[in-house]
Amino acid sequence: MTIKDIAKLCGVSISTVSRVLNDRPDVSEENRRKVLSVIQSSNYIPNNSARDLVKTKSDTIGLVVRGVSNPFYTDIIHAIEARITAHGFTMVMQQIGSGDDEVKCGAMMERDKRLQGIIFLGGRSDYTPAELAALNVPFVCCSYGNPYGTLLRDTYSSVSIADEEEAHRAVQTLYDHGHRRIAALISREDDRSISQLRYQGYMKALRENGLPLEEELVISTGSFDIQGAYKAVAEKLRQGVEFTAIFSIADNMAIGAMRALREAGRKVPKDCSVIAIDGLEVSEYIDPPLTTLCQPMEEMGQRSVDILLDMVQGKGHNRHEILPTTYRAGASVRKLH
Amino acid sequence: MTIKDIAKLCGVSISTVSRVLNDRPDVSEENRRKVLSVIQSSNYIPNNSARDLVKTKSDTIGLVVRGVSNPFYTDIIHAIEARITAHGFTMVMQQIGSGDDEVKCGAMMERDKRLQGIIFLGGRSDYTPAELAALNVPFVCCSYGNPYGTLLRDTYSSVSIADEEEAHRAVQTLYDHGHRRIAALISREDDRSISQLRYQGYMKALRENGLPLEEELVISTGSFDIQGAYKAVAEKLRQGVEFTAIFSIADNMAIGAMRALREAGRKVPKDCSVIAIDGLEVSEYIDPPLTTLCQPMEEMGQRSVDILLDMVQGKGHNRHEILPTTYRAGASVRKLH
DNA sequence: GTGAAAGCGCTAACAT
């Protein structure tokens, strides 16, 4: 069943059918109705390959996800997929390992799948203009920005939270609860990811409150996963390092940390408070419920798609959206006196 | 950069380039080398739309996921994506709500995206032959089967665990630990999903051990999510129903249940044991660690893809694979005396 | 072993 068949069935030319298919105005109401009804009844669906071929583009958006099984991304991915589909586009997702280069992957997909645009989920934040030259379609960085200014702000888009400020807020909360020896649970100090940004917020909060930055209070796990956090915190406790609170850059890692604390015989929040950023659903259900700053995951995904499609359709320009987090009080932070 | 340009650059015909591109044997070694090197150096990537157009198929596999944010699916989806990509195919994912019809969605995608095959993740298990007539490409049911026999076994493929038997095993474990009043935390008794299958295993275990099936011990949440489970169990406890153990059809739901128990002042496992099926990573980190039967998620995804691609490439027939679970002892089950 | 040429199904000038 091709456009030709439909044309024949309707007694019109294929151009007319094509016009109806593409919602062009220059078709008589009568013909439009006729064509539409035949399409309906014959179950005809246009061949996308052919459309893409002539348009030299396909209505496809690429999603490059770094950090394979991060549960934080799950909801965002769902939101992105739903929004892309709702707009009549197709989403093609590709995950990459933490060692791979997302820009290269995006560039390959762009050509391979003839993408109209790309969403990067969870990437580095220090792209150089040279790197990005490989990308010829608009793209949006979802859940992270490029605050170090290696990029001109109008050469890319992003949707994220104010990582540094939110981290600052989390640490300040601990400080306000009387904590003075606050450990930071991070991926790495210099990995150019949100880990680094949030770590900066941690340092800033210490500085502002006149606390020294103590190396032994920085727990680098080298990754973002629950197991890595568990092991790193367990090791830190084994070393006998003292602290009364942990600021974790991610809920997931906080959950790993809480197990390590528990197994070391330290109760949360009695012996050690824990605060994090992300707002996973499961964090509300563990014991004690985790106090965390919730990212608006669904909105984040939706805004990313909306910004990207605006650009794809020539309706908008590069934008940077900072979304607010919501403080969700659990029971993992205790007031010290 | 098109095939034509490459041909010109090499001083050969388009056909020769095409032959090299498709690994045909009838090309002289010399020409093959030449073409390959030019392709390499010019960064040429064939236009997939054009290829698909002439082949009237695209190397695309559809993934239809039911049950939006079920964390259990996350790892499977990742495994599926990686495997599909490794095979040189493209994955297009679409999620549907719990009320939507996955077969209809699959049929639409099949035509719309010119799929070569479909993987259904988390669907119903009672398709009728008539329904499936809408599908013209091979498909695999991942993580569930069709044990009620509404379908001929050689008309579809599946990769799953033995839901009924594994549920039986879980309940039997509770029984062996001395539990006699065992509650079942399920979605619905008759929803034709794995919930129902596992519920049957629960009933079978009761029957075999001479325990009555008591309606008040069946906790139906109507969904698979953590919050629904939490609320349903909380309500059940409020009603004063007594039980010493809960068999949950999913880890996620067990986590919700554990919070409800905790808030009702009942310690796990002292006052109530909990066992589940799934094996989420986070279940190992909560307090107490959940005792659960782990599904081999990665393998499940991989086997689904392998079976499907075998069929797509005409190398194999419909198959049904039952994968074993692994008992992961947490600390949520206690021996009663 | 290689090349010429006919389409795959569609869109977009262009002509009417």
Added chain:
DNA sequence: ATGTTAGCGCTTTCAC
């Protein structure tokens, strides 16, 4: 408002 036609980039007979 409608029809005619030339490609989009590729694969695949079919000759040679």
